[in-house]
Amino acid sequence: MAALAEPAVSLWSPSDKLSPRIRKLRDEYFSYSSRDYFRNEVMPFTTGQPWDVVYSEHTWGVAPEVYPFMDAFKTSLLVDARTVPLQPEFWREPAIIRRALFFREVAEKHLPVQVLEGELIAGGQFNTASSRTLTKSEARKFKKMEKRYVRTLKELDSYGYGNAGATPGHLIPDYPTVLKIGFRGLREKFEALLAQAASPSHRDFLRALIICAEVPRTLAGRYARKLRELSARESDPGRRQELLRMAEICARVPEEPARNYWEALQSLWFTHILVMAAESYPGPGLSYGRFDQYLGPFYEQDLKSGALDRETAKEILESFFIKNNYVYDFQGRVGNNQGINSSFGQLITLSGMGPGGEDLTNDFTYLCLDVIEEINLLEPKPNVRLHKNTPDRLLRRVVEIVSRAQGAPFLINFDEISIRALEWIGLPKDKLWDYAPVGCLENTLQGNDRSGTVDVNINLAKAVELVLFNGRDQATGKQVGPRTGDPRQFRTFGEFFQAYEKQTLHVMEKLIGLYNLSDEIRARFEPVPYLSALVRGCETSGKDVTQGGPEFNFITMEAAALATTVDSLLAVKKLVFEEKKIGMDELIRAIAANYEGYDLLRQKLTNKAPKYGNDDPSSDELARRVSRFWSEAVTRYTSPFTGRRYRAGYLSWNYWIAYAPKTAATPDGRQRGTFLSNGVCPVNGADRHGPTAVINSVGNLNLSTIPNGSSHTISLSPSLARGREHQEKLMGLLRANVEHGSSALQINILDPETLKKAQKNPDEYKNLLVRVTGYNAYFVTLGKEIQDEIIARESHRT
């Protein structure tokens, strides 16, 4: 039995190269159920007022699987919340100061301080559900608006339009500045600004930033004391020394600038976990940016001076990596999200180009790659930036890891394609070489950009249904969209397409309206001054990160079902209008019947119409038209309360699954419930000419109107990645995608047999990671439906 499973399991276990200490720390993380002495679960904190709010629905609005539990979370968190004692003056302060003071109280007095045996990076519990510190009248307004938001959210979700909600995380704080000048340096900056600030609200805001910038020192100081206590009790002299050293480090950073590698990683970790504590959001998309660029110099300097050796540097980094995985403990209490156990995506970006297009790979990049390969964990999630001048050595190492890993150990981002689209949306050209993705693949600038990268999600295929039924939703029978006419009367495909455009605009506007409401709620009632201290632009604009304060502010609409939509339009165009092989009336009746009793017709639609994904110029042309239409249209909208402008992306997250049952049958032959297409990928099985043709089709979309980035996954059987010769070919494939393709690519190397075995013996394959759509998931935690889907996808591609 064990022998049977061995090959796959050994691929997925951590490498034997891990030191006993790291292996133990890694196992400890996985032992959630027996780890009763330490769990990073959500800790709710309240002001104690009966009207207090510690949970807001819009924070989870983009996660439909959470909707059924929202009420329960809201109530139980408040019931369980610990009351933070506050001075009476507290309530006389303006809202922004109240949030800062409350955060300070929580971090200084209530966050537990605990150090795990053997760990080299300290900082344990950070998951909070923190009071919004609202007054009674604020709370009344908040609740009223939030209620309206939830009602609209559920309505639009039920129609299968998509969802929207002002979501925390999903940005890159300005960590390098903390490493460079410490929080003390930040406070000095804010104080200088305070001396000049004229408006009272700007002054309040800066005072709030200063209060928050004191918090890291206090929290780190509590850890320093704890570490000294532990060292006094430690019997092992080696560990005693380590604990003392860690205590010294925590006594210094992140208050002061980091002087060396260890201090830098410790400073980074404190700064990072406090963002999660401040936002009361357990980490999704809270990303590190160009990790190897700002840590590389510390590593090289310490190595050169002899203060550090590679093995120690590696252990410290591994300890840091393991800590990042504790974000998942959050799910222990509020329940695992349903169906998909996705990775949170605290993304680290590696390599990439410099201002002159030169490559910036350094020694630390390679150290990170070794750690990624050996430790095999979900977090932090790595993304490697490739470009024209990427050296063969890096590319070879990336391909080597991809091919050994059976799964996709990282996302690959393509610089030139990403930068072109960021420039198109109007970001300053000379800064774009220093972009970095957040979450999965969502391109942003670093340390100054809040672009709401997952905040609005549209199901593009819904508009096709609305055209066919003149604005009527098939599941509910309700007239939800505009009446664009009875399609039986359309004489040309042009008329059909126009109706499609109108329905798309309708769906977009509904979602935008919903988002604007949540954007206003967050901006009015939920400032996060600690995060604002870490995002450039806020301090000078005097506006919070939630209020459009950062230098760059977009709201991203992410689309799912592009290929389903395109293939549907292609089928209508060719079979109904051009060849007249199928009547519109027959098509509408078949779709209303979900193709029950219309199998022949369904077969014709499936087999006799062209499909996106085959490098076929006329199909790709229509795909480009669809893609450009909505992605250009969305940029004409802004959110009135914050002034943030909309932009487009193709992430699809899990919505290609979530909205499948809420989308009627489609003219490409798909039945209700069958998954929609994902990112810029073709419909499963529609691509018949292999990965080069698919990548070409994706490139033909012209993704320069998609600044947020586009998710593309290709799956290859292991045989295509085995051995040096084939790995060289994969390198060629990636080099070609640098010029023409998606902005982000994941390569899954897995064979269906392995997956089938994993489905049968989940216990033996606990570690099997698969890439679902821009994120990793443990295969055995996925629902059977999704597992089957993945197996089917792999089977026809081997």
Add this chain to the structure above:
Amino acid sequence: MDESSATGIVFSIQKFSTEDGPGIRTTVFLKGCPLHCPWCHNPESLSPRPELVWHALRCLGDGACLKACPEKALTRAGSVLQIDRKRCIACGICVEECPAAALEILGKKMTVTEVMAEVRKDSRYYEKSGGGVTFSGGEPTLQSEFLRELLEACRAAGLHTALDTCGQCRPETLAALLPGVNLVLFDLKTLDRDALKRFTGGQLDLILDNLRLADSRGIPIWVRVPVIPGYTDSPANIEAIARLVGSDLRHVERLDLLAFSNLCLAKYEQLGMEFALKGSPLFSPEEMLALREAAERAGAKNAVVSGPMRSNGPA
């Protein structure tokens, strides 16, 4: 003469072809073969004419094809569609009418321009990976005029070309093609003159003359040996081939030992043909590696094993 108006019968154009030469390639399979190797994994390539095939698994049994065929070439016996190959003229009408893509014509008449349009789509991949275009079959030299123009067009487009041949053609034909070829993939099955004749219909002397001809032009050659149980898998045969390429020839860069594959069984059944090796097991990696060692001992410089092999553990 408008070069591009030349036409040939192509049975498949395979993108991201990774097993037919260096880099990422597109392999253009031309239809028709003078040999009849019992292990052929492209049985659809043997006949030079387009042929109709029926995919039983996809068939809905609605009978649209039966009604559509103007030649009355189709009949149904139970759930099996029978194609009367004497009547069928491969006109494709039934294919057009079949809703399920259960019928397919293998072999399409294409112009040089059409083939080149497909081939050029992947130029970027050839450039980035050191790949190019491979012409295979069947035996591509059978359509020598078409092939010559294709090679010419590739050269004009700056694309690396590989010619996959069994060597069973007139030396003049090969000589006329070689100037457009950057790499020869030369299939050599056995040096046993009688066995070769009996199993495949090939003439060893002609084939070796052609191999020497290619070598004399200084074109890099990869000799490829299909390792087939009971036919070509004796160490003696592999050693003999290795000695030949290691001593007599100067431009053989590599000796590929291609392990027998049984994946083509379904294709035989679709075409209503017998697969002589039905039931033969795959080789184990150890068996293939032993042959590689034998080849290297006999003087082959760069012997490479590939193809499907038996996994050792339980399936």
